[in-house]
Amino acid sequence: MMLFTGRITADAVVRAVGDSKKVTGFTVAINDRFTAKGEKREVTSFVECSYWVNPGLAMYLTKGAVVEIFGRVEAKAWLNKENKPQPYLTCNVSEIRLFGAAQPKDLMKSGKPKDGAKAKVAATSGANASGHDDLPF
Numbered sequence: 001m002m003l004f005t006g007r008i009t010a011d012a013v014v015r016a017v018g019d020s021k022k023v024t025g026f027t028v029a030i031n032d033r034f035t036a037k038g039e040k041r042e043v044t045s046f047v048e049c050s051y052w053v054n055p056g057l058a059m060y061l062t063k064g065a066v067v068e069i070f071g072r073v074e075a076k077a078w079l080n081k082e083n084k085p086q087p088y089l090t091c092n093v094s095e096i097r098l099f100g101a102a103q104p105k106d107l108m109k110s111g112k113p114k115d116g117a118k119a120k121v122a123a124t125s126g127a128n129a130s131g132h133d134d135l136p137f
Contacts, residue, residue, distance in 0.1 A: 001094070002073045005066065008032040009046065012061035013078075022055040028069060047073065051093040068097040083100055 012026035030045045031032035036091065049069060061067070071093040 001070065002091070003068065003070045004030055004047070005027070005068045005099075006047070006064045008061055008063055010063050010068060012051075012058040014055045014058045017028075023051070024051040024055050024058045024061065025049065026051075026058075027062050028067060045089065047089045047091050049091045049093050049098060053093075057096065066099040068099065069093055070095040 006028040006089055009027045009029050012024050014022050014024050017023050026049050028047045028049055030047065032043045032045065034041055036044075047069075049071070069091060071091045073089055073091045075087055078088045080086050
């Protein structure tokens with residue numbers, strides 16, 4: 001299992017799998033900044049994510065949103081035109097945490113969130129999932 005933080009590259013897409021299951025698919029870009037031989041560098045990795053738990057969360061997984069992902073990461077490869085393997089990463093997501101003022105796509109058109117929109121984000125993303133507003137510390 002792995003934990004990483006990044007930005008969503010495009011709006012999430014929900015697809016039906018079989019008769020009763022749905023999967024939410026999205027890609028997260030992870031930036032790694034470091035210095036090598038005195039030169040500052042930045043490398044971006046892209047992770048294709050699959051979230052099987054709550055398809056209703058897809059409305060909050062919009063392009064540019066910052067998310068923290070916890071899940072099982074696998075390295076895979078596809079063959080390019082020259083028949084050479086091109087590596088990529090996938091993640092079977094267990095938990096998602098949203099950061100910032102995420103709003104569902106349909107509410108963003110009006111510019112005004114409906115009552116309780118922020119509460120829905122916290123509830124569906126796992127933040128304070130117990131429903132208690134008071135913290136013991």
